[in-house]
Amino acid sequence: MGSGAVGHRESAAANGxxxxxxxxxxxxxxxxxxxxxxxxxxxxxxxxxxxxxxxTQLPQxxxxxxxxxxxxxVVITQPRRLAAISVAARVAxxxxxxxxxxxxxxVRFENKSGPGTQIRYVTHGVLLREAxxxxxxxxxxxxxxxxxxxxxxxxxxEVHERDLNTDLLLGMAKTKLxxxxxxxxxxxxxxxxxxxxxxxxxxxxxxxxxxxxAPCRPLNGSQRQVxxxxxxxxxxxxxxxxxxxxxxxxxEEPVQEYxxxxxxxxxxxxxxEPFPGDVLCFLSGQDEIDAACALLKDHLERxxxxxxxxxxxxxxxxxxxxxxxxxxxxxxxLPVEVRAQRRKIIFSTxxxxxxxTIPGVRYVVDSGMCKxxxxxxxxxxSLQIVPISxxxxxxxxxRAGRECAGxxxxxxxxxxxxxxxxEFEPPEITRCDLASAMLTLFALGTDVRHFDFMDxxxxxxxxxxxxxxxxxxxxxxxxxxxxxxRAMAALPVGAMVGRAFLEAMRAGCAQSMAMMAALLSVEGNxxxxxxxxxxxxxxxxxxxxxxxxxxxxxxxxVFEKYLSLHPRERGAYxxxxxxxxxxxxxxxxxxxxxxxxxxxxxxRQGANALCRDVYRAREPSWWSEPAGGPRPRMxxxxxxxxxxxxxxxSLLEAPPSSRLSGSPNQTAGEFAVAPSSSFNVRYKGLRGGxxxxxxxxxxxxxxxxxxxxxxxxxxxxxxxxYVRNVLEIDSAWLDExxxx
DNA sequence: CTCTCCCTT
Numbered sequence: 001m002g003s004g005a006v007g008h009r010e011s012a013a014a015n016g017x018x019x020x021x022x023x024x025x026x027x028x029x030x031x032x033x034x035x036x037x038x039x040x041x042x043x044x045x046x047x048x049x050x051x052x053x054x055x056t057q058l059p060q061x062x063x064x065x066x067x068x069x070x071x072x073x074v075v076i077t078q079p080r081r082l083a084a085i086s087v088a089a090r091v092a093x094x095x096x097x098x099x100x101x102x103x104x105x106x107v108r109f110e111n112k113s114g115p116g117t118q119i120r121y122v123t124h125g126v127l128l129r130e131a132x133x134x135x136x137x138x139x140x141x142x143x144x145x146x147x148x149x150x151x152x153x154x155x156x157x158e159v160h161e162r163d164l165n166t167d168l169l170l171g172m173a174k175t176k177l178x179x180x181x182x183x184x185x186x187x188x189x190x191x192x193x194x195x196x197x198x199x200x201x202x203x204x205x206x207x208x209x210x211x212x213x214a215p216c217r218p219l220n221g222s223q224r225q226v227x228x229x230x231x232x233x234x235x236x237x238x239x240x241x242x243x244x245x246x247x248x249x250x251x252e253e254p255v256q257e258y259x260x261x262x263x264x265x266x267x268x269x270x271x272x273e274p275f276p277g278d279v280l281c282f283l284s285g286q287d288e289i290d291a292a293c294a295l296l297k298d299h300l301e302r303x304x305x306x307x308x309x310x311x312x313x314x315x316x317x318x319x320x321x322x323x324x325x326x327x328x329x330x331x332x333x334l335p336v337e338v339r340a341q342r343r344k345i346i347f348s349t350x351x352x353x354x355x356x357t358i359p360g361v362r363y364v365v366d367s368g369m370c371k372x373x374x375x376x377x378x379x380x381x382s383l384q385i386v387p388i389s390x391x392x393x394x395x396x397x398x399r400a401g402r403e404c405a406g407x408x409x410x411x412x413x414x415x416x417x418x419x420x421x422x423e424f425e426p427p428e429i430t431r432c433d434l435a436s437a438m439l440t441l442f443a444l445g446t447d448v449r450h451f452d453f454m455d456x457x458x459x460x461x462x463x464x465x466x467x468x469x470x471x472x473x474x475x476x477x478x479x480x481x482x483x484x485x486r487a488m489a490a491l492p493v494g495a496m497v498g499r500a501f502l503e504a505m506r507a508g509c510a511q512s513m514a515m516m517a518a519l520l521s522v523e524g525n526x527x528x529x530x531x532x533x534x535x536x537x538x539x540x541x542x543x544x545x546x547x548x549x550x551x552x553x554x555x556x557x558v559f560e561k562y563l564s565l566h567p568r569e570r571g572a573y574x575x576x577x578x579x580x581x582x583x584x585x586x587x588x589x590x591x592x593x594x595x596x597x598x599x600x601x602x603x604r605q606g607a608n609a610l611c612r613d614v615y616r617a618r619e620p621s622w623w624s625e626p627a628g629g630p631r632p633r634m635x636x637x638x639x640x641x642x643x644x645x646x647x648x649x650s651l652l653e654a655p656p657s658s659r660l661s662g663s664p665n666q667t668a669g670e671f672a673v674a675p676s677s678s679f680n681v682r683y684k685g686l687r688g689g690x691x692x693x694x695x696x697x698x699x700x701x702x703x704x705x706x707x708x709x710x711x712x713x714x715x716x717x718x719x720x721x722y723v724r725n726v727l728e729i730d731s732a733w734l735d736e737x738x739x740x
Numbered sequence: 741c742t743c744t745c746c747c748t749t
Binding site for chain 1: 741743744745748
């Protein structure tokens with residue numbers, strides 16, 4: 001069944017693939033065009049606006065017309081875990097099969113798919129990872145067929161978001177398709193072939209079509225042709241969306257205080273616009289959102305009175321770090337019976353732009369601003385409030401037209417769309433740390449310097465990353481990847497953390513380092529945000545588990561304790577210490593994954609190579625413990641130095657002695673009773689650079705004397721250059737680690 | 741004395 005007629009898809013519509021109004025999804029109307037185009041090309045570029053059904057229907061259309069498409073196994077990549085899981089569940093339901101059988105998904109930590117899975121939803125990251133291991137396997141068997149994953153069709157979804165992994169997949173897929181096309185005669189094997197579909201939610205797809213139509217354009221400009229350049233056949237299709245019209249309104253002049261203006265606009269919409277219809281207001285961050293919630297409540301109570309406000313308006317905050325239950329409360333629509341006289345007003349960050357859809361929204365208020373991480377290295381960044389792009393502005397406005405015609409009120413003049421905003425956000429690859437991406441490319445059998453990027457990263461960024469990887473011993477002097485690099489590429493952590501982990505395997509403290517690496521990799525601080533009035537209590541609790549050695553060891557202490565507890569006791573422990581259970585749970589999953597990876601051949605070989613190549617010349621006493629017996633954390637500190645030697649800093653000058661509260665014979669490793677005098681203590685990086693300050697959240701500030709030598713996880717640029725997540729080290733270890 | 745836009749292997 002399912003072979004032949006395109007019309008078969010009607011059964012899916014009957015199962016609920018149609019709209020609530022009974023109309024079939026727009027993409028089903030175009031199924032025949034899609035099948036025709038797919039059959040006649042190498043790459044299909046498909047634009048389909050939100051709600052056209054492309055993510056759920058396209059794989060089914062290809063599969064159900066396999067006589068013409070030749071597709072019996074398809075993978076479809078999503079930028080987010082939640083999207084992969086929920087779309088897979090939806091499709092399994094439509095096809096009336098159990099999730100994990102014919103239809104399945106795979107995200108990090110979770111695989112619900114099997115050998116019989118024909119439609120497999122994965123995150124971009126999972127497909128990249130699988131392509132890496134298939135590449136390593138094929139290199140071993142002398143077959144250069146990276147990206148050969150046994151899929152007939154590879155679908156990359158939401159390509160307009162242009163995140164790092166999307167760009168790596170696009171370049172990789174193009175190279176492989178060109179290679180195969182060049183050697184089509186030699187390799188007619190059907191198993192070797194796949195077709196590519198890239199799907200975008202915006203109609204601006206010319207750039208993608210151009211990219212795949214053009215011959216290979218390697219980064220360094222060299223004409224290194226490994227294959228005849230037979231161009232790819234690229235077809236593009238635009239499926240109309242099903243969005244309702246949105247009237248876009250702008251201010252006459254630029255707005256100075258956009259938080260206040262947003263609050264006023266929301267109040268006005270509530271007063272003037274018909275019910276039902278909720279309001280979604282985009283601001284840049286949590287601070288602004290909390291302020292706006294309070295301001296709007298005041299404002300409404302002044303004009304409507306407390307009673308009417310309470311009866312008529314529900315004010316909600318929405319941002320990603322909010323607990324899932326609270327997010328759910330913000331998203332949940334008002335009961336139908338009150339929607340005629342009650343309105344929900346949601347202040348949100350750009351989570352509500354793509355990741356979260358809120359039903360019931362008919363009015364959008366857009367500040368035109370968002371927060372963006374600025375800085376080309378992971379280790380030095382700041383979060384800045386910047387104007388959004390024109391594409392984002394359109395996306396935000398579109399949120400008013402999901403269910404019926406809506407209105408979008410922009411808090412900027414229309415001309416700002418062109419005078420202030422860029423057309424698109426810069427692709428992530430042009431503004432992020434490249435070390436991990438480069439390791440991935442090497443593992444895929446591609447040298448970055450010859451990679452065909454859709455948008456090239458900066459030459460400086462590539463240079464910095466190459467230098468780091470050579471320093472860490474992942475690449476040899478000719479920039480070829482060695483066993484250490486292969487192991488680092490196989491670890492789901494950053495390059496510096498990965499290197500520290502391999503070091504720890506060699507030194508025999510891999511288990512502790514797996515915990516440390518997990519903690520260094522999870523997003524967000526384990527110390528949950530605490531309201532100002534509870535900060536003193538949180539500090540006190542936190543101090544209980546703290547180590548004078550620094551933040552990294554302090555957090556490890558907490559994590560070890562957490563893991564030692566029965567799962568039932570963990571919640572209470574987290575509450576008592578004002579710690580984020582979600583973050584620690586994510587760390588636990590990452591920790592367990594690292595323990596497993598430690599057993600794999602690639603990783604073991606990397607650790608062994610470290611032993612042979614890097615330490616051969618070292619003195620045999622390198623790992624011996626100092627007189628007075630071993631300190632339990634010292635091994636760990638030394639291994640961290642091996643990964644983070646670039647992030648070492650030394651005390652610039654001792655503070656005036658009068659500022660020190662400790663008596664002369666107190667050791668440096670003890671905490672003072674009160675926060676110490678070290679706020680103005682300055683450090684300098686070992687390679688020079690500007691003065692660095694220890695972030696006030698660091699446990700280092702509780703010490704009587706600041707350590708002479710530290711390493712840090714990152715530099716945060718705000719009012720000063722602050723180092724965050726700090727660890728005391730012995731400067732002698734640095735010489736050992738860098739071999740000087 | 742300060743702070744967490746959004747994602748992910």
